[in-house]
Amino acid sequence: MRRLLVLALLLTACGQTTPAAAPVEQKAITVQNCGRTLTFDQPPAKVVTGYQPSLETLLALGLQDKIVGRTAFEENGPDGFLPGQKAFYDAIPQISETIMLPQKEVMLAQGADFVIDNGQSSFDPAGGYATVDELQTAGAPVFVLGNWCSPEETLKSTVEQTFIDLRNLGIVFGVQDRAEKLIADLQAQLADVEKRVAGRPKVKVLATDGGTGPVTAYGGAGLMNQMIAKAGGENVLAATQADYSEFSVEQVAAANPEALLVIDYVVYDGKAAPTADKKAADVLGVAKNSPAATEKRVLPIPAAAAHPGYRNILAIVEMAKFLHPDAFV
Amino acid sequence: MTVAQKAASQRVSVFRRRSTFGLVLGLLAAAVVFSTWLAVSIGAVQVGLAECWGIVANRLFPGSVTPFWTPVQEQIVWDFRLPRALLALLVGAGLSVVGAVLQALVRNPLADPFLLGISSGASLGAVAVFVLGASALGGLSLSAAAFGGALLALVLVYVLAQRGGRLIPSRLVLAGVALHFLFQAIYSYILQQAQSGRAAQQVLFWLLGSLGGARWEMLPIPAIVLGAGVAYLLVQHRPLNALAAGEDTATSLGVNVGAFRLQMFVLTSLPVGVMVATSGAIAFVGLMVPHAARLLVGADHRRVLPVSALLGAAFLQLVDIAARTVDAPQELALTIVTAVFGAPFFLWLLRRRA
Numbered sequence: 314m315r316r317l318l319v320l321a322l323l324l325t326a327c328g329q330t331t332p333a334a335a336p337v338e339q340k341a342i343t344v345q346n347c348g349r350t351l352t353f354d355q356p357p358a359k360v361v362t363g364y365q366p367s368l369e370t371l372l373a374l375g376l377q378d379k380i381v382g383r384t385a386f387e388e389n390g391p392d393g394f395l396p397g398q399k400a401f402y403d404a405i406p407q408i409s410e411t412i413m414l415p416q417k418e419v420m421l422a423q424g425a426d427f428v429i430d431n432g433q434s435s436f437d438p439a440g441g442y443a444t445v446d447e448l449q450t451a452g453a454p455v456f457v458l459g460n461w462c463s464p465e466e467t468l469k470s471t472v473e474q475t476f477i478d479l480r481n482l483g484i485v486f487g488v489q490d491r492a493e494k495l496i497a498d499l500q501a502q503l504a505d506v507e508k509r510v511a512g513r514p515k516v517k518v519l520a521t522d523g524g525t526g527p528v529t530a531y532g533g534a535g536l537m538n539q540m541i542a543k544a545g546g547e548n549v550l551a552a553t554q555a556d557y558s559e560f561s562v563e564q565v566a567a568a569n570p571e572a573l574l575v576i577d578y579v580v581y582d583g584k585a586a587p588t589a590d591k592k593a594a595d596v597l598g599v600a601k602n603s604p605a606a607t608e609k610r611v612l613p614i615p616a617a618a619a620h621p622g623y624r625n626i627l628a629i630v631e632m633a634k635f636l637h638p639d640a641f642v
Numbered sequence: 643m644t645v646a647q648k649a650a651s652q653r654v655s656v657f658r659r660r661s662t663f664g665l666v667l668g669l670l671a672a673a674v675v676f677s678t679w680l681a682v683s684i685g686a687v688q689v690g691l692a693e694c695w696g697i698v699a700n701r702l703f704p705g706s707v708t709p710f711w712t713p714v715q716e717q718i719v720w721d722f723r724l725p726r727a728l729l730a731l732l733v734g735a736g737l738s739v740v741g742a743v744l745q746a747l748v749r750n751p752l753a754d755p756f757l758l759g760i761s762s763g764a765s766l767g768a769v770a771v772f773v774l775g776a777s778a779l780g781g782l783s784l785s786a787a788a789f790g791g792a793l794l795a796l797v798l799v800y801v802l803a804q805r806g807g808r809l810i811p812s813r814l815v816l817a818g819v820a821l822h823f824l825f826q827a828i829y830s831y832i833l834q835q836a837q838s839g840r841a842a843q844q845v846l847f848w849l850l851g852s853l854g855g856a857r858w859e860m861l862p863i864p865a866i867v868l869g870a871g872v873a874y875l876l877v878q879h880r881p882l883n884a885l886a887a888g889e890d891t892a893t894s895l896g897v898n899v900g901a902f903r904l905q906m907f908v909l910t911s912l913p914v915g916v917m918v919a920t921s922g923a924i925a926f927v928g929l930m931v932p933h934a935a936r937l938l939v940g941a942d943h944r945r946v947l948p949v950s951a952l953l954g955a956a957f958l959q960l961v962d963i964a965a966r967t968v969d970a971p972q973e974l975a976l977t978i979v980t981a982v983f984g985a986p987f988f989l990w991l992l993r994r995r996a
Contacts, residue, residue: 525855525857526722526852526854526855526856526857527847527852527854527973529843532972550971553971553972555972557843558972559847559854559972559973560686560971560972560973561685561686561687561854561966561970561971561972561973562722562854563685563686563687563718563722563723563966563971564686564687564970564971566687566714566717566718566722567687567714567718569714601717602713602714602717
């Protein structure tokens with residue numbers, strides 16, 4: 314989403330690479346995130362959430378009562394929500410008309426004691442947003458999912474970071490048991506996928522966001538590339554040092570993909586964003602000689618699943634079923 | 643020698659003699675041919691030279707070569723590279739000739755196809771389709787919306803800059819610049835409001851110019867409009883020279899200045915609309931290539947216009963090759979590359995002249 318763009322333009326880097334859980338002391342709760350130490354005297358109770366996967370992650374930990382404000386999420390309409398989460402979403406006050414956090418003054422007026430988002434673009438002063446420092450000073454430490462602290466760190470983001478994030482959120486909110494249960498469940502799903510696709514030939518996959526020239530697609534660095542690999546696929550653009558970028562039509566045609574993943578973020582009210590079908594048709598027109606085109610083998614992936622949050626692991630399962638249907642009978 | 647030509651020849655040039663002009667034309671024509679040969683031969687994916695030109699030969703003369711290449715190689719060379727190379731020539735020549743004409747027309751060395759607000763009008767149309775969706779604009783395609791935006795800008799600039807049906811150069815420039823900023827403000831607002839940052843990234847890429855969408859089926863319109871437009875502009879050297887010497891001189895030489903300005907304004911705007919619609923907003927070429935041409939052959943438009951056309955065509959061809967190979971398989975936007983390659987070349991020419 315916009316965060317990708319703004320991330321690319323962002324000059325500030327956060328420094329450290331791997332945040333890890335700090336030992337819990339008797340009173341103060343501390344965790345590391347994006348090179349900062351977040352300290353809490355007690356679990357936060359006035360939380361503001363950013364782009365949808367950050368809300369989803371807290372809901373999965375049963376923290377809906379702690380959330381006092383959320384951004385808007387219109388992608389893919391009612392189908393865009395994870396099962397059972399629409400009701401919680403509807404019950405939480407909406408403080409922004411977009412997927413971004415509200416502007417600085419509105420944001421600070423929320424009086425939040427914890428802010429969670431994936432990426433940095435909702436904290437970019439150039440966009441009129443409250444910065445991480447300003448929020449911290451105002452008593453609202455910022456938690457960034459997926460270690461998307463800077464453009465460089467976004468390229469190095471891993472699926473395993475999801476578990477580190479969940480564990481840290483468990484510590485912050487004092488719900489370690491729920492966090493560990495969710496982690497165990499997600500890891501079991503990943504292990505199941507790994508077992509099922511093991512030994513099967515890797516399917517050559519192109520993950521795209523459409524275009525007739527150049528084609529927007531996911532390269533060999535970042536989250537999507539790892540999701541493809543874990544689902545038993547092989548990213549045809551794996552050799553490139555890019556996450557989300559513009560690729561030559563020549564390369565896309567020569568890559569000869571066997572299957573296409575299309576990032577889907579149609580906004581429900583009909584405005585904006587071309588449909589996944591349209592984007593797939595465009596890209597298969599470029600790769601017209603590929604098996605993916607002749608078999609029309611396409612899976613739409615919700616954009617929210619391509620961002621840090623536990624949904625990316627659910628998406629890996631869907632991708633594996635799509636790439637290796639025989640492994641799931 | 644007319645007054646205008648005398649005035650023109652008073653300006654110093656690197657190559658003044660007729661024979662040198664012929665040499666420059668010959669060299670530039672060779673550069674156009676060579677750069678186009680290169681554009682078809684190399685790309686993000688390596689295709690052997692024999693395959694490349696076997697494919698082209700077999701397409702031009704079916705059956706002349708027994709295919710020894712793969713369908714994907716044929717697709718890359720014939721469907722992607724060749725139309726893109728031809729579009730690069732057309733757009734490069736078009737931007738440069740239009741730039742040269744506009745600089746003479748408004749008597750302003752900083753004039754270029756984008757100064758008059760036309761490119762930002764086109765960009766506004768394109769951004770609206772990208773971000774709001776085709777349905778918001780009655781199902782217009784991106785190209786059609788961009789062209790519509792260019793036409794809208796053209797009409798607005800004309801209405802604002804004319805007085806009693808006569809275009810006034812200073813008003814033309816100021817109205818154009820003001821509209822440019824207005825359009826830029828509107829499309830920046832649309833972009834900032836966009837829910838989807840991915841769309842914004844794609845728009846930004848497009849706004850910086852790209853020939854990546856070139857296909858055979860989209861070539862006819864630019865070929866006809868730019869081909870006819872450039873050909874017509876090329877033979878306007880006489881009134882342009884007269885105008886360069888001053889409005890009074892031009893009038894005394896029998897040029898109806900008001901009518902000529904209006905005619906040139908429309909005839910340069912239409913190609914700009916078509917170019918922005920097909921390849922986005924490519925900066926630098928229209929502004930700098932005419933100056934480079936003047937540094938090479940002097941200020942006489944009889945020489946400046948053809949030299950601009952050839953120089954612009956060869957230059958954009960080389961720039962596009964760089965845009966798609968430097969960071970392959972990722973592509974760079976053209977405006978990033980035009981200045982990186984063009985500015986040092988232009989500064990070298992400038993130093994040489996001094």
